[in-house]
Amino acid sequence: MMTNLFSSFDPSTNFNLNLNWLSTFLGLMFIPFMYWIIPSRMNFFWIKIMMILHKEFKILLGTNIKGSTLIFISLFSMILFNNFLGLFPYIFTSTSHLILTLSLAFPLWLSFMIYGWINNTIHMLAHLVPQGTPPILMPFMVCIETISNIIRPGTLAVRLAANMIAGHLLMTLLGNTGPLMSMIMLNFLIMIQLLLLMLESAVAIIQSYVFAILSTLYSSEVN
Template sequence: MMTDLFSTFDPATSIHISSNWLSTFLGFIVLPLSFWIMPNRINMLLTKMTMKLHEEFKLLIGSSSKGSTLLMISLFMFILTNNAMGLLPYIFTSSSHLTFTMTLALPMWLSIMLYGWINHTNHMLAHLVPTGTPPVLMPFMVMIETISNLIRPGSLAVRLTANMIAGHLLMSLLGNNSVEASTTILPFIIFTQMILMMFEMAVAIIQAYVFSVLSTLYASEV
């Protein structure tokens, strides 16, 4: 029985083990294609999506970092799988928790920063002062750029979490109201939920794309 609206995001289970987090790794069971009939529509769709993302990420990150696009494509597919599975009934939405999103964002940002400051120190120092900044404003620009760099993992994590929570809360509100709704209002609630489901599927794709693109842009600065 739900105690409040946010209890739908509670990862605890009745056996005192957070087994709901196991749904995070269900995608790895479905995605391997070694036993599938090849080629098929799903394989062709994944291949086209992967090649398209590879071309776009390679354009953003540059040709100097070979293999980095594979990391960003894997990140995109991992977040997309978890976002999409969260729309299915009785499956825990792991991407609606900061534990999941911060685990992805913080090591990514920290590794990029460490690599940049260790190997390209002068380049990273030059990024703190934009070109054409007046000498009077240089100390303030260093402070602003430093703060903006420090809040990057938090903004990545909170953006994904907030977008996933917002849509699920709307669907939970409509679902709770549909139990006591009259027969005249019920078709409108069902129609609204269908629209929200399509909207949430678009949000799941867009947020996975935004997370991976921003991570690629942060890596391209190094």
Template sequence: MANLFSIFEPSSSLFSISTNWLSTMLGLMFIPYLYWASPSRWSLMWSKIIFTLHKEFKALLMPSHIGASTLFISLFSLIVYNNFLGLLPYVFTSSSHMVMNLSLSLPLWITLMLFGWLNHTRHMLAHLVPQGTPAALMPFMVIIETISNVIRPGTLAVRLTANMIAGHLLLTLLGNTGPSLSLTVLSVLIFSQILLLILESAVAIIQSYVFAVLSTLYTSEIN
């Protein structure tokens, strides 16, 4: 089991400093290219994705928070870059670690809570009791809503981590059985690996989108 999970360990180091985490910044190298290079299909497609996300996030956010869509588009871009780069051989997938994902979700959640409780205290208190709740159930609803609010950054991080780890482990388990298989079974294995890689590419986009949309919805609750 230790060898199985070793693909997720930041083992490469330089002067006792883990260098695998530098792969998180590889995606940022694609961004300047969009500014100085002539328009290509890739840049036009990415611009269309960003414009579509901006329209969707703008519809979810309150009018006073529309400018925050830039933050969530950047969040989506960072996660989707890391997810896709992690599918390449010998590239460390930082988005499969709780440290990375919690460092994205926890500061965002803490900032929203501080902003909401300091500026909209009455609304935040009213949000703990859904409209139409019987008086006898109000204390229990406050506890339930508080717990569901507190675990939000953890659920964001765990969802992304679990989905990325599951796909990588499945690809690794199937790949390790290759040397002991016959040529016929090996061809079936390679075909299944290609299908799984396509599925992982879809998961990489979907999980990045879910992370950004849920963060947008949590922000829209504070008005």
């Protein structure tokens, strides 16, 4: 019996150690051995995904820096693995914690800002005032654009963590009502849980893609 609804997101273990954070790197153990044998269907499938992402990120970045898309493809892969691992029973969902999502979002945003303000200062200043803004509104637009720029890592982190928490909480709440239900209602509940699991699988893919694509868009603005 859970003492707290959010205890399912508790990173501590019975040994009072944060061993659950090791699940962040557990994804490598779940890759089948056949993946590493080239060529394999799984290998071809993953390369196909990476090539699609590479083409999309390359268009958004708009730069000729070789290998720049690999950062965002790796980011997508890491978040995707951890989102999916959280759907398995008794595996800690590390992406539902702000400590991990902020650790991914803040250094990326900070490096973009440092690079942009050092190398493209005029371009970064021009971004503070959108084109066609009336002169009387320019001071307000600078304040609004500055605030929206500062909260970017927070919105990236909170979006990912909140989406992971929301789905897991809903499944936990419905799962706790199972012992109190009749057999007919229990079958109905299992069907709902399976549908929710499919929805959470889609959310796991979408949120990792959104995190990577927004990071790419933020980086493209500093050039």
